[in-house]
Amino acid sequence: MILIPKDKHVYSFGPxxxxxxxxxxxxxxxxxxxxxxxxxxxxxxxTIAQIDFSRVNPATGPLYVEGAERNKVLAVKILDIKxxxxxxxxxxxxxxxxxxxxxxxxxxICRIKHGIxxxxxxxxxxxxxxxxxxxxxxxxxxxxxxxxxxGNMDTNLIAKxxxxxxxxxxxxxxxxxxxxxxxxxxxxxxxxxxxxSGSVKVEVDVLDGKLEWPLLExxxxxxxxxxxxxxxxxxxxxxxxxxxxxxxxxxLEWDEAYMLASLVMxxxxxxxxxxxxxxxxxxxxxxxxxxxFLNTEGF
Amino acid sequence: MILIPKDKHVYSFGPxxxxxxxxxxxxxxxxxxxxxxxxxxxxxxxTIAQIDFSRVNPATGPLYVEGAERNKVLAVKILDIKxxxxxxxxxxxxxxxxxxxxxxxxxxICRIKHGIxxxxxxxxxxxxxxxxxxxxxxxxxxxxxxxxxxGNMDTNLIAKxxxxxxxxxxxxxxxxxxxxxxxxxxxxxxxxxxxxSGSVKVEVDVLDGKLEWPLLExxxxxxxxxxxxxxxxxxxxxxxxxxxxxxxxxxLEWDEAYMLASLVMxxxxxxxxxxxxxxxxxxxxxxxxxxxFLNTEGF
Numbered sequence: 001m002i003l004i005p006k007d008k009h010v011y012s013f014g015p016x017x018x019x020x021x022x023x024x025x026x027x028x029x030x031x032x033x034x035x036x037x038x039x040x041x042x043x044x045x046x047t048i049a050q051i052d053f054s055r056v057n058p059a060t061g062p063l064y065v066e067g068a069e070r071n072k073v074l075a076v077k078i079l080d081i082k083x084x085x086x087x088x089x090x091x092x093x094x095x096x097x098x099x100x101x102x103x104x105x106x107x108x109i110c111r112i113k114h115g116i117x118x119x120x121x122x123x124x125x126x127x128x129x130x131x132x133x134x135x136x137x138x139x140x141x142x143x144x145x146x147x148x149x150x151g152n153m154d155t156n157l158i159a160k161x162x163x164x165x166x167x168x169x170x171x172x173x174x175x176x177x178x179x180x181x182x183x184x185x186x187x188x189x190x191x192x193x194x195x196x197s198g199s200v201k202v203e204v205d206v207l208d209g210k211l212e213w214p215l216l217e218x219x220x221x222x223x224x225x226x227x228x229x230x231x232x233x234x235x236x237x238x239x240x241x242x243x244x245x246x247x248x249x250x251x252l253e254w255d256e257a258y259m260l261a262s263l264v265m266x267x268x269x270x271x272x273x274x275x276x277x278x279x280x281x282x283x284x285x286x287x288x289x290x291x292x293f294l295n296t297e298g299f
Numbered sequence: 300m301i302l303i304p305k306d307k308h309v310y311s312f313g314p315x316x317x318x319x320x321x322x323x324x325x326x327x328x329x330x331x332x333x334x335x336x337x338x339x340x341x342x343x344x345x346t347i348a349q350i351d352f353s354r355v356n357p358a359t360g361p362l363y364v365e366g367a368e369r370n371k372v373l374a375v376k377i378l379d380i381k382x383x384x385x386x387x388x389x390x391x392x393x394x395x396x397x398x399x400x401x402x403x404x405x406x407x408i409c410r411i412k413h414g415i416x417x418x419x420x421x422x423x424x425x426x427x428x429x430x431x432x433x434x435x436x437x438x439x440x441x442x443x444x445x446x447x448x449x450g451n452m453d454t455n456l457i458a459k460x461x462x463x464x465x466x467x468x469x470x471x472x473x474x475x476x477x478x479x480x481x482x483x484x485x486x487x488x489x490x491x492x493x494x495x496s497g498s499v500k501v502e503v504d505v506l507d508g509k510l511e512w513p514l515l516e517x518x519x520x521x522x523x524x525x526x527x528x529x530x531x532x533x534x535x536x537x538x539x540x541x542x543x544x545x546x547x548x549x550x551l552e553w554d555e556a557y558m559l560a561s562l563v564m565x566x567x568x569x570x571x572x573x574x575x576x577x578x579x580x581x582x583x584x585x586x587x588x589x590x591x592f593l594n595t596e597g598f
Contacts, residue, residue, distance in 0.1 A: 089558045089561065089562070091554060091557055091558055091561075096557070096561070097534060097535055097538045097566075098535065098538060098539055098542065098557060101539075101553070101557075102554060102557065103554070104554075106554045106555075106558065108555070108558055117562070119558070119559055119562060120551075120555070122549060122559065122586070124562055124563055183562050183563075184561065184562065185560070185561060185562055185563050185564050185565045185566075186565035186566055186567060187534075187538070187561075187564070187565060187566030188561055189538050189542075189557070189560050189561050189564065189566065190557045190558050190560060190561035191561070192561065193561055193562065194562060231530060231531065232530065235396060235486075235571060236396055236397065239396045239397055239486070239488050240397055240400075243397065243488075250421060252419075254400070255390060255401060255402070255403075255405045256405075256407070256419070258390055258395070258397060258400075258401065258488070258489045259388045259390055259405065259407055259418070259489050259491075260418055260421065261484070261488050261489060262388065262390075262395070262483065262484060262486075262487055262488050262489035262490070262491065262492055263388070263416070263418060263423055263482050263483065263484055263492065263493060264423055264482075264484050265484050265486070265488065266484045266485035266486065266568075267396075267484075267485055267486030267488065267568050267571065268485060268567060268568060269565075269566050269567060269568060272534060272566065287421070
């Protein structure tokens with residue numbers, strides 16, 4: 001097993017990334033992670049108005065994966081996510097969906113024990129998830145921004161038991177992971193979730209085929225994860241790719257697949273508060289397999 | 300039991316509505332409905348390019364409910380939805396999320412038998428739902444448009460076993476129902492679902508309190524249903540109301556409730572293809588009760 005300690009981390013996904021560790025397909029790797037605030041918020045007196053933003057959203061890694069090269073696909077099977085007992089949630093003026101209403105920065109410390117997140121005296125079942133997970137892109141993208149390479153997708157389905165497929169842009173893929181949440185609702189409306197340090201255990205693999213955008217596999221469905229500045233653009237791109245996958249999997253004409261999509265393909269929101277918004281398009285496994293998403297032309 | 304036959308129907312929710320039937324709170328009423336295409340599409344040779352659009356989206360009713368008056372709330376408990384065996388799905392150039400790609404109008408007839416929708420040789424479990432359900436608004440709103448009065452919300456959770464709460468604008472409320480779907484995915488991306496005629500059995504009641512927008516209650520959660528031309532405006536309005544309900548229910552300061560929302564309140568898409576788009580904001584019943592949504596100031 002390979003361990004990447006939390007002091008090995010990056011703040012952007014791009015050409016500047018230098019491998020912190022190397023793995024072969026099939027290897028199991030543990031990423032120790034620092035919370036999205038860079039550990040700078042320790043009490044409810046600390047607010048994001050005072051922190052050093054150059055230390056926000058550290059992503060542990062990157063991991064160089066042998067055999068990973070441009071126009072192949074990196075498969076990241078999430079075997080486990082462990083979170084520490086102290087989480088933090090923050091908001092501030094101009095942050096999140098209702099940032100125009102927030103009068104002053106605010107911080108809340110949450111205790112996480114025995115699978116429960118304690119927000120004051122309100123108890124919330126913990127559902128640990130990964131906020132930032134991605135690979136090196138052609139240009140430097142800050143870890144706080146999601147895109148084709150993955151990154152800050154803040155999708156609460158990226159959790160234990162799922163597999164994330166990422167397009168590869170650079171040799172070795174250069175996978176980095178950070179920004180764990182003990183719990184987050186769809187939307188992440190106040191700009192943060194229950195931000196927490198912890199560790200993620202994954203199994204990495206390299207597949208033939210090509211992806212345009214990240215793809216998530218759960219027990220019962222595939223989800224296309226598309227991020228764009230305008231949510232309408234993200235929806236249009238995700239629906240387009242979903243219809244193409246339905247057409248391919250079911251040998252349908254394009255317009256037939258468009259109709260089928262209207263019956264079986266859900267358009268959902270992952271987050272609407274990052275520099276690009278992330279939507280997900282869900283297709284149940286009854287109607288599509290992995291091969292329908294992987295563009296294998298030329299193979 | 301009161302029955303409203305399908306020949307009693309309207310094409311707008313507004314001052315022009317004249318009662319087709321009357322009921323008292325607690326009464327059970329059956330609405331027989333015509334499909335959203337007005338029954339004009341009978342074979343795959345018929346397309347929406349040829350139909351009379353003044354006959355689209357008929358809503359059966361309206362039902363005058365005694366005691367219903369402005370600034371009260373109409374509760375509509377959906378006891379059952381029955382759909383006929385023949386459904387239709389349509390699309391056309393400029394229709395739906397990818398209307399720019401559609402080259403020609405297209406129609407598909409679907410058979411619905413034993414709880415299965417047959418789309419060609421693809422089998423989809425039927426999940427009957429109500430597309431159009433609303434009350435008379437202050438001005439005439441076409442039945443194809445959703446708004447504060449309800450209308451064409453195309454929310455697939457408006458199904459058997461749920462209760463929809465609608466603001467009342469005019470004496471008697473004037474409830475009308477139509478546009479049943481045998482199945483529809485979130486988004487309704489191609490502009491239509493499996494459109495079908497059928498009948499809906501409901502129990503109506505009148506509550507004190509005031510609502511800004513329709514509210515849906517399922518077994519485990521409340522959903523605020525907000526429709527606006529720009530999805531971002533709908534999201535902002537829905538999140539604002541959800542945070543206010545969380546603050547009230549949990550006796551929290553506004554900014555605390557905003558944070559809690561980020562952990563427990565999901566922002567979801569109902570439909571993105573009607574003249575106004577409908578989002579829903581889900582709050583689990585663990586964190587909120589009905590009274591938190593009903594503005595009872597002045598009562």
